[in-house]
Amino acid sequence: MLINPSIIADIQAIIANAQQKAARAIDSERVLMYWQIGKVIFEEEQQGKDRADYGTYLIKSISTTFQPQMGSGFSVRQLEMNRQFYRMFPNTNALRSQFNWTHYKLLIRIDKEEKRAFYIAEAEKNNWTxxxxxxxxxxxxxxxxxxxxxxxxxxxxxxxxKLPQEPKEIIKDPMVLEFLGLKREASYYEKDLETAIITHLQDFILELGNGFTFxxxxxxxxxxxxxxxxxxxxxxRLLQCFVLIEIKTGxxxxxxxxxxxxxxxxYDRFEKQDFENPCIGILLCTDKNDAVVKISLPQNNNxxxxxxxxxxxxxxxxxxDEVKKEIQKLDDAQGLM
Known part of the structure; x- marks a missing residue:
């Protein structure tokens, strides 16, 4: 007798789903374990705060005790990260269920609280890996x-x-398109760059920002x-408008x-619906003269x-350096107004 192929597919789907849930559960427990270890280290360290070197001594002692049995998860560096993890996230309610330990390792390296809060919000909202x-x-x-x-x-x-009110709130300058895999020393036609973007459309939309659809x-x-x-x-969909992109390789x-x-x-005259906002145009280029851009466009250009x-x-x-340079240009322009 022949087995219905759909049964095989159903069982494979069940197994795959169970494996994914198990992996997520393991990740979640690992994160919680590292948080709890960090909490114990931090609180014990505070008890010995009268000794400047107590924290270093404590972590080295724990590592010496557990690393031979438990491996690299109890190295001095890992234990220091656990302590830092707890210091930055002292409340377990602030931990995100969709973040694994690799997410948190990246986040705890960010010193500025506002910057870290931004990446937490963006990663959670967009379900970033x-x-x-x-x-x-x-x-x-x-x-x-x-x-x-x-x-x-x-x-x-x-x-x-809040929803973005202006394009500049979500559209970046410069854009980084390293995911296209194009060699930096080669010359490209605009069609080549366009084809590469279509091939890597998901990554390009991620770079464009929130709310974009092709x-x-x-x-x-x-x-x-x-x-x-x-x-x-x-x-x-956030700006509720069409976004037209022209690519220039010069x-x-x-x-x-x-x-x-x-x-x-x-597009504003023939494609836009009454409930939609005016269209936005983005010129992607390898270089630009900001003064030429400003003079070529109306003063109220948006x-x-x-x-x-x-x-x-x-x-x-x-x-x-590039960001600082662009910010200085903005400051200089505002000073002339």
Whole structure:
């Protein structure tokens, strides 16, 4: 007799589901174990606070006792992380069930409380894996959003305490596109970059920010006998508007801005519904002159954004330097107003 194939599939699904639940349960118990160990170490350390070196002595003693039996989970470094873990999260109610120990190892390395709160909120809201969280930290997501926003606004959007009111609250400049896997020393056509983005669409949407959904590639628009093609079209449900993206593999020009402005005008007049907000255009470019951007666009411009992109993940210092440079430009511009 033949067995119904669906039974095999059903059993495989049950096994896979059980294995996933078991893995999550193990992760959860591991996190709780490390928190409890950290609590014991911290509280004992406080009892011996009159001795400056007591904490170091305590951790080394615990490691010497348990590491031969329990392995690297009781190394001095691991025990120090447990203590730091408890210090940063002294209330178990603040622990997130969807975070594993790798998530927390990344979070406890962040010294600034506001920055850590941002990544906790974003990781929880977007269900980031530990690898996704690591990428966002390494690419300085928090600092890039701060370039044109204040800390409290960035935190409020991350925690879903308010909806973004302006594109700059969720759209980053620069964008980091290292996940495309393109070699930094090679030259590319705009079509090559566009194809790579479509291939890695999920990662690109993660880099774009919250609320983006893909609509079209090479969207054709017809204007009285002339055809034009928009590289990429997205929709953002938080901003409630279409987002048009044009890709330039060279330095941005005022002609590029004019072309994108025409696309935005078209969408606002012929595609946008009455309940939707005005369309946004993003020019992705390798370089830009901010003065040219400012002069080319109206003073009250809120629809066109020029954003530089990196095809590889720069060093942390390179990104920090670039962020500082852009923030200084903003400060200088405000000082002239």
């Amino acid at each position: 530990a690898r996704q969280l690591e990428r966002q930290i390494n690419s300085l997501l928090f600092e890039r959003l701060l370039m044109s926003n204040d800390v409290q606004s960035v935190l409020a959007v991350a925690r879903a305490e 609509v079209a590639r090479q969207k054709r628009i017809h204007i009285e006998g002339d055809d034009f093609f928009i590289d990429l079209v997205f929709y953002n 330095k941005l020009t005022h002609q590029d801005l004019g072309q994108l402005q025409m696309y935005v005008n078209y 629809s066109i954004i020029a954003s530089k992109y990196h095809l590889y993940l720069p060093s942390e210092q390179q990104l920090i």
